[in-house]
Amino acid sequence: MLRTPRNPTVLGARRIKNTTTIVILFNGLKVPNYVYCGAIMHRCTLYKRQIDTCRNCGRVGHRQDVCPHPTDKVCDQCGHGPPGPDHVCSAPKCAPCGGAHVTGDRTCRSRYQVPYLVRRRRQRRRRRNKSRSSPVPAASLLPAANTQSTPTRAVPPQDQATPGSSRAPDTSKPTWVDKVAGKGETRGPARSGSLPQPVADKIQTLERENAFLSKELSEIKALLKTAQPREQRE
Numbered sequence: 411m412l413r414t415p416r417n418p419t420v421l422g423a424r425r426i427k428n429t430t431t432i433v434i435l436f437n438g439l440k441v442p443n444y445v446y447c448g449a450i451m452h453r454c455t456l457y458k459r460q461i462d463t464c465r466n467c468g469r470v471g472h473r474q475d476v477c478p479h480p481t482d483k484v485c486d487q488c489g490h491g492p493p494g495p496d497h498v499c500s501a502p503k504c505a506p507c508g509g510a511h512v513t514g515d516r517t518c519r520s521r522y523q524v525p526y527l528v529r530r531r532r533q534r535r536r537r538r539n540k541s542r543s544s545p546v547p548a549a550s551l552l553p554a555a556n557t558q559s560t561p562t563r564a565v566p567p568q569d570q571a572t573p574g575s576s577r578a579p580d581t582s583k584p585t586w587v588d589k590v591a592g593k594g595e596t597r598g599p600a601r602s603g604s605l606p607q608p609v610a611d612k613i614q615t616l617e618r619e620n621a622f623l624s625k626e627l628s629e630i631k632a633l634l635k636t637a638q639p640r641e642q643r644e
C-alpha cells in the first residue's frame with residue numbers, strides 16, 4: 411500500500427509493537443512530509459530512535475533483558491548501588507545526560523539518538539562556521555619572497571656579435587625581384603641561408619614566365635609600330 415507512484419521509493423516498513431506508529435525506510439536522504447497509504451494521506455516526520463538504557467547496571471547501549479553484566483546491579487533512579495532494603499535515593503540521576511531527573515524522562519533531550527541526517531547537517535555547519543571564523547594566515551598576506559635563482563649566461567642576439575668572436579661577412583647577392591627586372595644590382599645585403607627547394611622551384615618558374623611575357627609584350631609593341639604607318643598611308 412505504501413509503494414505507489416505518489417510516494418518516494420520505500421525500502422522497508424515495520425510497526426512499533428502494538429502502537430499505530432510505523433517506521434518507514436525510504437531510498438535517499440530526504441524524508442517526505444506526507445505519505446499516501448491507499449487513498450489516505452498521513453503525516454510523516456523524521457524518526458528518532460530512543461537510546462537504550464539498562465535498568466540493571468545503569469549503562470547505556472543495551473536493554474535490561476540482554477544485560478551483559480547481570481551481577482552489577484545499581485538503583486535505576488539515582489544510579490548508586492547496589493540497591494538494598496536500607497537504600498534511600500538521594501536525588502534522581504539520568505544515565506544518558508547525567509541530569510537531575512529520572513532516566514528516560516520526557517523532558518530529557520538526550521534520550522533520543524541524533525539522526526544521521528541531523529548529524530551530517532551539524533557537521534557541515536560547524537565546518538562552514540570554522541572556515542569563516544578562522545583568521546587568514548599572515549604568510550599569505552605578505553608578498554612572495556624573492557627566491558635566489560642560479561645565474562644563467564645570457565645568449566646574445568643573432569644580430570649582435572659578442573666581443574672576441576668573429577662573424578662571417580654577408581655575401582651580397584641580387585634578390586629574385588632584381589633578377590626578374592633584369593638588373594644585376596642588389597638592394598641590400600641578402601640574408602644568409604638557402605631557400606627551401608619548393609620555394610626555389612616556384613621562383614624559377616615565375617622567372618621563366620615573366621621572361622616569356624616580356625618577350626611577347628615586346629613583339630606586340632613592334633607589330634603595333636609597323637601597323638601605324640600603313641594606316642596613315644591608306
